[in-house]
Amino acid sequence: MxxxxxxxxxxxxxxxxxxxxxxxxxxxxxxxxxxxxxxxxxxxxxxxxxxxxxxxxxxxxxxxxxxxxxxxxxxxxxxxxxIRAIDPAWTPEMIEMFLRSKRSVRHFSDKPVARETLEKLLEVAAQAPSDANQQDRSFMVLTDRALIDGYEAAVIKHFRDTHDQLLASGVDPMFWKLLYIRPLLAKYDAGEHPIFRGAPSVVCAYARKDNNFGWYNCAIAMDYLMLMAHSMGVESCIVGFSFNPSEIGHKFLGLSDKYQLHSVVALGYPKYRFRRTVQRRPADVIWRS
Ligand SMILES: Cc1cc2nc3c(=O)[nH]c(=O)nc-3n(C[C@H](O)[C@H](O)[C@H](O)COP(=O)(O)O)c2cc1C
Ligand code: SF4
Ligand code: SF4
The missing domain is CATH 3.30.70.20 (Alpha-Beta Plaits)
Known part of the structure; x- marks a missing residue:
């Protein structure tokens, strides 16, 4: 076991x-x-x-x-x-507005995120809950343009191969997977960055493969990181395409077999400013009082 x-x-x-x-x-x-x-x-x-x-x-x-x-x-x-004394100077209204104001940002300015800022984000991410406080989640930070572009190319290659294999297998050209892959390939071929969106930094989180809670540890640490970033004017987007399936990123990043890649986030200063909160469906809840 x-x-x-x-x-x-x-x-x-x-x-x-x-x-x-x-x-x-x-x-x-x-x-x-x-x-x-x-x-x-x-x-x-x-x-x-x-x-x-x-x-x-x-x-x-x-x-x-x-x-x-x-x-x-x-x-x-x-x-x-x-160890610092906690001074709860926030109000529920402030926290609610803060949480509601965070969007997944897909357009970044060229301004790089300073190393000290990234270090602060990782410091806060490392405060997140983890199973039995094992703190089993590690990070890799990419700020090298060529490295980020190389990762993007590896992801695109995976999608191109998948696209070609699906077509060769005779699936309906309107099959849903083809419908989301095609625009990615078209954008990439037109010189855009549909995966990492030209973000100046990418943070990857991975955990031990034998830890059943590794995915959760990574996800919640990345949530801490993204929320802290938001508070500092640095915005982010979870890049699911780059870690699902996780093998592409795993291989590209050179992780050992001991680990599994669970989350990848693009980070940078936003090109556009979001000015209003948005509407979501009400929470889907079953009350069993
Ligand atoms: C994936 C995951 C599973 C957890 N499972 C339990 C649990 O079953 N019982 C429990 O008492 N705490 C559980 N915790 C809470 C952790 O023990 C706690 O986050 C850790 O001890 C650090 O304490 P803190 O959250 O107060 O910083 C879990 C946390 C995570 C992230
Ligand atoms: S929490 Fe209470 S019992 Fe424990 S060390 Fe502090 S004062 Fe003593
Ligand atoms: S496990 Fe108990 S003794 Fe250890 S840090 Fe937590 S509260 Fe303190």
């Missing part, structure tokens, strides 16, 4: 306590005990501070550090300078 997480493999078991509690600051409220997902922080008698369980599991989720009301608790693998 495939082992899917550090929890299953036991890799997360700790021989030594990872959590330190300053008894002078601890008020024995028990919140760290309550929130620890693998129940590795144990309550003690009376006002004695809790302690990390012998051979406890630790996901490195940081919930204990985050929840402590007095700042008494620290995690030995989490540097204090990387």
């Amino acid at each position: 495939t082992k899917n997480s550090a929890l299953e493999t036991g890799e997360a078991i700790q021989a030594k306590p990872l959590v330190e509690i300053d008894p002078a600051k601890c008020v024995a409220c028990g919140q760290c005990v309550s929130v620890c997902p693998p129940h590795s922080i144990i309550r003690q008698e009376g006002k004695t501070p809790p302690k990390f369980a012998d051979n406890g599991w630790c996901l490195r989720c940081g919930h204990c550090v985050s929840v402590c009301p007095t700042g008494a608790l620290s995690h030995i693998e989490m540097a204090p300078e990387n």
Whole structure:
């Protein structure tokens, strides 16, 4: 059976306590005990501070550090300078407008995205949830024009081959697959970039092939990345053509067999500014109250 997480493999078991509690600051409220997902922080008698369980599991989720009301608790693998107080200065209305204002952008200006900006986006993407906090999603960033164009050429070749094979097999020329492939090939042959849209940067996310949740880890990290980008005026589009099927990108990027490519996003400054929100169908929901 495939082992899917550090929890299953036991890799997360700790021989030594990872959590330190300053008894002078601890008020024995028990919140760290309550929130620890693998129940590795144990309550003690009376006002004695809790302690990390012998051979406890630790996901490195940081919930204990985050929840402590007095700042008494620290995690030995989490540097204090990387832990910031949360000041919820946003309103639901602001967040809603922010989310509704994001569009998939397919026309980019020539302005490159600065390395520091890309680094910030990846830093935030790495904060996204992941199964058992394994953080199993890795990124490859393409900013080299020739590399992006080469990837695009590989994707186009795949579509051209598919197109020709379908026609040769005698399918109806109006078959839906041919209908979406044909315009891509026509645009490409006319000198356009129908896959990566001329974006100055492309971010690819991949995870271990043996992780059943790898696709989700990649998808949600890329969502964080795209939303952070949107907040900074950098826009994006998920380029499904470039990772479905994933083998083309996998091969082009030179990923090892250990990994699977799950997401590819084009990033850049937008050529056009979207000024209004759009309408979507209402959520399709079944309520079972
Ligand atoms: C694909 C995926 C599956 C998850 N499955 C579970 C789960 O079954 N039970 C659970 O308690 N948390 C689950 N989580 C939450 C993770 O454990 C959590 O994201 C991780 O520990 C990091 O904590 P954070 O989200 O608070 O930053 C899952 C997260 C992801 C992305
Ligand atoms: S980091 Fe998470 S798993 Fe580890 S002790 Fe703290 S709450 Fe528990
Ligand atoms: S959350 Fe902080 S104050 Fe409360 S018991 Fe844990 S260490 Fe002590």
